[in-house]
Amino acid sequence: MAIPGAARTPLRRAYDVVIVGAGVQGLALAYELAKLGVRDVAVLDRGYPGGGGSGRNGEMIRSAFGSPEWSGLFDESLRRWRTLSAELDFNVLFSGSGYLVLASTPEQVERCRADAVRQAELGVRSEFVTAEEARKIAPEVNPDLALGGVYQEHAGFAHHDAVVWGYARAAARLGVELHTGVTVTGVDVAGGAVRGVRTDKGDVSAPIVVNAAGGAARRVAEMAGVALPTRTCRLEMIVTESVAPFLRPALATLELLGYCHQTARGEFVGGTELPVPDVSDSLNGTYDLLLDMAAKFVRLLPRLAGVRLLRHWAGLVDQSEDLSPVIGPVPEVAGFHLTCGWVYGFMGAPATGALLARGIHDGVMPELIRPFSVTRLHEGRFIQEGALVVAAEEGEAA
């Protein structure tokens, strides 16, 4: 199989920038760097582009969050998502058919109402919806689980593989070298600055190295002597056979810790989480979660009863304590940059790629990504984001 955007020339010994990880984060960054005129950018991956979390996520896109940090970054991302196909000259099948966060208890309804108010203050386009309105947006949802919610009419989902291919091809057109099947085995640091990477295909020197290694980000950071305060967790998803369209918006439920959507081809795609994070670096899907997903989604959308599964898979996130990404330079190793710690990395990629590229190019991180610096974690200045649908500590939905 031809790998979109893959370099046809051998790996060179020196580049201006080496990005570790050909996921959507690494490729978006490479594309944006090249667009700013940075030459000699290489993206290295031990597997294939999008083989990690970028090809295993739920494909969902929104910007209605509760904190100024998240809302700022993700609203910029959503803005870019809406024109990404034209930008990359590749249809990434973005579907702006809405994103509904469902509330199923009176407490959750109040939380959604408060979120919508806060989002309005932050300038994010979203609306609180009543039970009746929620059922109008997603009529097939079990009414017991739809007491209200937050709706973003212009959010939605995209085809995650197409996004990876689109970025890879666009980056390659601008001269970025994508080298797959190259395993980074070490990061060279001397005199407080990064010098390059060691790989199973030889050493490569570069004054700037970016860790965009997704589920393996902690390991890559360790190679540079940097201890990331993150941990690797497993998430799982399913996709069903194609069924006649019944669900227009992307849907997330606070009650079930689940998120799902239906593609234009009719497949239903979704994932749920158990209340406690699944700390693991295995890519095996588990039977327990398969049962959890099947039971919860049939409860949420009764018409899924009897629909067969096509696939079930697992992916890894290397998440930080406040579940927020870690973006920008590492103070103790000059030239070593991060874009990792992602749980919502797919939806955040278009903005992060552009902003981090700007920061690397200018030497000053733009305002929208500055709050996500790694130092916040060391100093305990956690980002207080309350509108996520992910498993968190002590059985609490964050």
Next chain:
Amino acid sequence: MNPRITDHPAVPYERTRRVAFTFEGRILHGYEGEPVATALHAAGVRVLSRSFKYHRPRGIGLTCGAPSCPNCQLTIDGQYGVPGCATPLRGGESVRRERAWPSADHDLFGVIDRFSPFIPAGFQFRLFRRSPRLAHLAERVMGLIAGGGREVTPDAIARAARPGLGERRTALAVVGAGVAGLAGALAAADAGLEVVLVDQGAEPGGALRAETAPVRTPDGGAAPGFALAAELAARAAAHPAIEVLTGSTALGWYEGGVLPVHTPSGVLTLRPARLLVATGDYDQPLLFPGNDRPGVMLAGAVQRLVNIDHVRPGSRAVVVTRDAYGYAVAAQLRAVGVEIAALVDPRPGERAGADAEASFPSGVAASGVPHLTGHRLREALGRRTVTGVVVEPQEGVDGRGRAVRLDCDVVVVSAGRRPAEELLLQRLYHGDITLDPGPGTALPDGVAVAGGAAGITDPAEALTTGADAGARLARWSPENPALPEISPYPLSPGQAGRPSSSGGTSE
């Protein structure tokens, strides 16, 4: 010609009850217990569904047995996506085709296929890049034809709400009741293990049920394949230590050795101490223009249709083969009155002749069937169904002359097998991001693989490896894992089961 075979020379017919069913408003008849797709084929229905993207017509036996093959999925009594080749006819059901409007015979969306030269693979990523409005419209139009069906029946909801069958521990689970699985289950049970034998088919026996050629048995004798399958199945059914679950699918093989099995009465969660994977193999299709036209069929599917269902695939067949199996199926087709328009083999005459020998003892030529060695199939002709083929000499082999056109209504393809290795790969592949477990990868303790799933295509050999694996697993125990002698996964997956007689699908 009546497609029904009333005087099969080798196999007695056991289905006797003729039943009626409704097909898109018409009343048709078939035999109780035969696959719904077979009943439709015998009634003259050649187009069973339409492909998703280009809405090309699809018929019986095209990719039979391949995982999640959608080509004969039908809506039966409101339940969509039911595999027509694996669902026994009961009588009284209502059957409809899918993915077509207004009907699969006259599908207006079939016009898409006329433009297919202008719609390359991946076209959806190249269209509407600069027009979100057009992209949105395209999404809506796709929605009109997306999905297999339009309704969810109360029956489906009730079935989904059915409680599971709970957990079961067993000493050995055998997945696949073909010749290797049956032999393995019997050997292990004879050695004292309690065995649960799981098979997707309506009855055990696997591919051997359709084989009329003789198969060597370990005692030095030989029996027709179907008779041997019946004998092994009867012994398994009668064995007090073996429970046979037919119509049952092993859904996966999960961490902790959990093996959920979807049975006709619900999901049973098996926790076997040992596992024998005997899931068999798949016929491989060939690449040529028109290779998906109704009438193009895999050899195994033809064999099942003729020898189990007693239905002819058509009246005049071109058989394209590169192994002995194709010649065997050709001979069996002739025996039930199907004219063989030609036997086409891309290999040189002497190699083709050696493979033909068992089925055509005095040579193919002597039988009056044109034997085109050193030839390949250039394309299949016909729009809704196959009406003929173009065959041409293979460059660099001993073929001579020009391309010829042959009329036929069936093309039989025998191009090698691929192991049904999904259960193994589920555990071996995902340990890391590596794509290939590599040759000789050790299986987990207490796990073995035999028969077609291990790349073995000869039934006699599948029988011995199955029995051997069963006996070895009986000697192994979790308390004393030092005993094992469990053979490693023999070949690199993906290479396993491309036997010497086949060369992939490049022709």
